[in-house]
Amino acid sequence: KKCGSSFHGMSELQEHRRAHLVENSYRCPICAKAFSRAANLxxxxxxxSSERPHKCPECDKGFIRTADVWRHLRNACPENPRSREEDFKPYACPxxxxxxxxxxxxSKHKVIHREDKPYKCQECGMAFVQLLRLKRHQQTHSGARPFYCxxxxxxxxxxASLQRHHRIHTGEKPYSCNFCxxxxxxxxxxxxxxxxxxLDKL
Known part of the structure; x- marks a missing residue:
């Protein structure tokens, strides 16, 4: 469609199309590497460049992507005594x-602190910030209890309630205190x- 060339087989056509893609892609002026999207370039x-817009909140080291900051915080930050811990959670809700x-x-969690609650129960008028929470609540009116021990x-x-209850029978205690x-x-x-x-430390 682009240049009018014709080919004997599909593989030749695909190879030729790739050449057009490279021609029309976004090319790095420094190393000539080509990208199909401007954002990737x-x-x-x-x-x-020396620009590292995403900073580690602990040691101020800069990174190109936020995912790299997260990886650094979990595995390598020298200022973070909890890096390398399995349960380390660096993003705290304000x-x-x-x-x-x-x-x-x-970000998903922050929704629960919203002032507006657009999902309203027709039975009792109780309002919720998430549709999922409204649906869970509606089960209390219907009496449906589909999960059986x-x-x-x-x-x-x-x-989740059944799984939590089941720990009574198994004796499983998966949540351990970091202090004791x-x-x-x-x-x-x-x-x-x-x-x-x-409180003991205060």
Missing amino acids: RMHKLIH TCGKGFDKPNLL QECGGTFTRL GHSFTESGTLRRHERTHK
Whole structure:
């Protein structure tokens, strides 16, 4: 379509098309590497410059991408005593202090602190910031408890509730205190426990 050339086979045509793609791509003026999108070329050009727009909050080292900052914080930051820890969560919610290991998870969490609650229950008028939370709430009105415990016959509205309940039977305590090593079946119990250590330090 572009130049009118014709070919005997599909593989020859595809090879020729690739040549057109390279001709019309975004080319780095420094190393001549070609990119199909301008945004990719802009990101690539940072390699050749000293510009590192994304800074580590602990040691101020600069990086080209935010993903590189996150990787550095988790694995290599000399100023961060908790780097290399499995449960390290560098992104804290400014409203409640809850920590997250990725910035996108923090963004999702922040929704719960919104003032406006657009999802309203038609039964009781209760409002929610997320549609998923409204749907969970509506199960309390319908009485539906689709999740069943094989051990004791208990029923639950949510899979997460069944999984949490099941730890009673297995004795599993997956949440460990960073201060004393004590283990708990629920993350909320661990958070309350860890607050006692923080109060002791005051």
